[in-house]
Amino acid sequence: MxxxxxxxxxxxxxxxxxxxxxxxxxxxxxxxxxxxxxxxxxxxxxxxxxxxxxxxxxxxxxxxxxxxxxxxxxxxxxxxxxxxxxxxxxxxxxxxxxxxxxxxxxxxxxxxxxxxxxxxxxxxxxxxxxxxxxxxxxxxxxxxxPPAMPAPSRLDTVVVAWRDTFESTRAIAEAMPFLKRAASVILAAVEDPEEEGEDAAEGLLEMARHLERHGVQITVRRLPRRGKISEMLLNECQRAAADLLVMGAYGHTRFREWILGGTTRSILSQASLPVLMAH
Missing domain, CATH: 3.40.50.620 (HUPs)
Structure with a gap:
């Protein structure tokens, strides 16, 4: 809540x-x-x-x-x-x-x-x-x-960027109140050639089943890797006419301080919709 x-x-x-x-x-x-x-x-x-x-x-x-x-x-x-x-x-x-x-x-x-x-x-x-x-x-x-974006009256369609990582899981847990209220939630995963296909697919479906148990109206989308991850996720948001993107915040340390990673920074530079992030 x-x-x-x-x-x-x-x-x-x-x-x-x-x-x-x-x-x-x-x-x-x-x-x-x-x-x-x-x-x-x-x-x-x-x-x-x-x-x-x-x-x-x-x-x-x-x-x-x-x-x-x-x-x-x-x-x-x-x-x-x-x-x-x-x-x-x-x-x-x-x-x-x-x-x-x-x-x-x-x-x-x-x-x-x-x-x-x-x-x-x-x-x-x-x-x-x-x-x-x-x-x-x-x-x-x-x-x-995003700058100059009017506030939406509702967040009906939500895209969730899934990777089998701590950051993605934290973002989903934090976003649960939004996901339960949404009319449609798309769980989108960009395929990683370095990950085992069957294991990655099963992990995606396992998270989808977890969300369904919470009453979330879920659709699973596997996105073949073609270009930058940030562009693929934002294209999926555009295709779905999404109101919100949920994703983990990734970064690395420099001089003992955390700074934004490449994909996270790209999303925050280009997204035309609000992004809910957690680390």
Whole structure:
């Protein structure tokens, strides 16, 4: 069951899209909606020590300006939240990007779903580290929205990208409330030449039987490998006129931090529908 969800807000015009999706999902599940406004302090541009306390004064002034700008944004967001029909509240976190990374991971752990705009696919990447923190350190699902996409009233058709992995299983478990509500769920697996055919097929059918026992209306689709996995999955979503794609979030570590893997990043760059991911 989904009882609460949190939506990431940054004070930009993109917040309206994220909030619209958050409000729509909260209404469908009758869940509490929390807005998390992250006000970043650009500490990487702080001046070096110039002596005589000059740099300290400049830094203090920069931080004060950032807080006051955050106050204006928070006031505007609170006015927007007063118009929401959902049970809702707004929270705010100020700090460096490192501070915000920790805060996002914490709040993701304390809610059933985190809603974010996807980090790729626009003129420049946005909030990549926060997205990675939610996916790889949050422990719950992340609902990632394409830019400028209106919130669907219902998520009737869902495509589930299946691989016999921990990440896929976690994504399916997190997505179960969505799958039970959907009119049609397509369990799609891109065939891997390196996997044994019969074993891979049986694993796919076993997961389909598991979902059926949960009352999910399931259709199995085996997709012969022709090109990139991301393109094949997105083509399947287009063929099915899907409202949601569910998949595991894959990545690898660099300097002890998780970063998105190639297929995951490609999906988040190209998908024209919301993607529910879990790691």
């Amino acid at each position: 989904v009882k609460d969800m949190i939506v990431h807000l940054d004070g930009s015009e993109r917040d309206d899209i994220a909030l619209a999706h958050g409000e729509a999902l909260a209404a469908q599940f009758e869940a509490r909606l929390v807005g998390l406004y992250t006000n970043v302090f650009q500490t990487r541009f702080m001046p070096a020590d110039l002596g005589g306390g000059t740099s300290a004064d400049i830094i203090a002034d920069i931080l004060d300006q950032a807080r006051r700008a955050g106050d204006d944004t928070e006031h505007r967001l609170r006015q927007r939240f007063e118009l929401l029909r959902s049970d809702c509240e707004l929270r705010r976190v100020d700090g460096s990007e490192g501070d915000l990374v920790q805060a996002v991971a914490h709040y993701a752990r304390c809610h059933d779903i985190m809603i974010m705009l996807r980090p790729y696919g626009e003129d420049r990447p946005r909030w990549v580290q926060l997205t990675e923190a939610a996916l790889f350190a949050g422990g719950r699902s992340v609902y990632l929205v």
